[in-house]
Amino acid sequence: MKIGFDNNKYLQLQSEHIRERINQFGDKLYLEFGGKLFDDYHASRVLPGFAPDSKLSMLMQLADQAEIIIAINAADIEKNKIRHDLGITYDVDVLRLIQSFTDRGLYVGSVVITQYSGQKAADLFKSKLEKIGIRVYRHYIIDGYPSNVSLIVSDEGYGRNDYIETAKPLVIITAPGPGSGKMATCLSQLYHENKRGIKAGYAKFETFPIWNIPLKHPVNLAYEAATADLNDVNMIDPFHLDAYGVTTVNYNRDVEIFPVLSAIFEGIYGECPYKSPTDMGVNMVGCCIMDDEVCAEASRQEIIRRYYQALARLAKDMGSKDEVYKIELLMKQAKITTDLRRVVGAANERAEKTGSPAAAMELDDGTIITGKTTNLLGASAALLLNVVKVLGNISHDIHLIAPSAIEPIQKLKVNYLGSKNPRLHTDEVLIALSASAATDHNAQVALEQLPKLKGREVHTSVLLSDVDTKIFKKLGVNLTCEPIYEEKKIYH
Template structure:
């Protein structure tokens, strides 16, 4: 487990070189679409063990004096309060977080672009929040016939009706809180407007996934399909690249669909296009920096299964259609895996069968699996968490670290004063009780000191999980799945 499969230093060197070459290729301005996440690309770090979550940021810092950042968010994601599953915050909150993080590092955030704007009230309220922070906001609109009706798109009634985003620096980094935000469409719209303003501008794409020089059904690429199941993205052989160079490369459907538009825009502006395929647009070197393919395949298969459980949870909570779950099942079939290829799932369900109560299991780095069950004092998440801390600290599993006398007052507070129906302690409450016990108990102190070792471990719980438990597990770096249809 956690075996390194990716050479991050090699990646930084190769990627920086290729980005600089692409910048030099164009004239007055380059729009560089940054796919994935800049600060915390945890998906990449999960499927490419060894990949640093802030690799893109490290490269951007080298260009910060020439760069400005434009953040793109889809109006529908604002209206629907779409949430980042890894951080458990909405996309609009993530935009505000990104602005703060960029600014703290000395990077200039020029504006926010809201795509698919249709006078949504939630969007107008979000705009007011940005204005209070002195961030310029621009609106882009739905274009009928997009992306196939190129004549309509490249006209005053297409891109022409979008706001022109005013930028001041030669490198414009276009990023977003998540996929489907409209980054590429924003870049294309800007190429159209820059031309009308007499400015020569270019476009390039820095997207980690899918990795163009890995096979179509390689687990790393399949994990990307699983991560974007809510968008119905599909990895495809790039037909334009195959035709132009007789070389098989992988891209995804939205880039392939939009490529004729991009090519036509370049041809209309410059008389010819610098790109013959969507693959040409990219500067991604990640596939050349994989040092252990088996490690990346194993990590990606686990990510595929986790994404499957995420979609099942969304469906159970009526946040998506059954088609999304079916899409995840298709991806798992392509990878040749099932949910039972996640060892903690099998262990948790076996524990539930034996104990006849909701249970949990956590898989350690060495493959050891620790289980726990729901009791009168603790829920499954709290129980298995305590058992793991005991194991790591070398404490007998039957030893009581927190006395019932210490837990009962917390339960009474919950049920008698805070309106809770469930008296069992959640993960945050059990950790607070453990922290208090550590003042007087050496064993409790040892158990508490094991918390940093939980990062990267896999876990499964056989029932729905409260938000507070999800937050604690996320903060500890534990990769949790659960059976959301059971309460």
């Protein structure tokens, strides 16, 4: 993999910049962490070299003075919104985040349920958290938000929200994903702190969009593609341009909320310390791009992946046409087509030739390996075996798993477990390969190649089962699928 981002430089510059911002305020600083605090795989894909846990590494340096609040939108709980990179719902991810932070010695003070309007699922989740000792607060929908400043900055607006009790000088606000209400939580707390005589500050740590690269740079377009379901729009920060005469990039929600933030700060200090949404940020990512073209190409690939993911969600009645249309527009702006993703053509061509589902993977050197559907194996399972043979310099003619070993598994699936598909899925073929490795040297060599699959590109000619999808995610491959089912059914 070509590296386009200097992660060590980033850790140094970013931590220094955050400390400077903390020193600007007195009693307390609310620091909104946009994106993922760890497991930031989007950033690592579009900025090759960026470590998924970079932000967590910086936070660990401030652990003694920091506490964490996790925000989750009540509507996301109600509709079981899924974090697609992990395949789990947002409410489950809150539990995962709490455990992960706690395991690292970080203090999670509470969870706040935002946009609350009596959702039953949110009430059940609140009870579940409280039973395990987690404090839970509720923030409510405010009519006219974010335009009705007089209502928002009043006892009927932010004043109606629960006041979140905090004990540390640095309060980190994070969430399972975008649209969770992190900024609104911070602003609500500023209002409540002011009423209690505490002068609290606010800063924003948002990786994307990157403020000091062009508006239509592929990295910034990839962020729009990643948030297409929210309809976020990158835009020139008009406040920054007016104040400094400098063009910077921000996004619509931050620009829309800035007058509200400015009004709140005026109530606290008599004036707003920030002249623009860009001023609020502490993001140094743009200063650490060491190879612009590498990051640009990685971002073009990400946009295409997001396009196929949107198509797949639409095919499964989990997405919308508007999301697909938006990403199609972004692809036009980036001047790219799906042809740029080489595994797409390879998988579809193999499927057309064989008349059955096929899969393709691109290796580091550009070699593309394909797998076809057989009587014994599904296309994804066949692809895995073909790839590990190539990586392990094993002849294609050698059977890593004897057909005589596969047949009993098929019998178990069909005769005893009620499966209608006798072909082995990826999880089953990997278990069979592991069993063969105990007595077969080639199978052992093949098994040792699996870590090399991380970050590789894979495309399949049909939508995969949940089992195959999860295995590919565990292997760390970047998977896309054609938005069609292998069989035409009304229930899958």
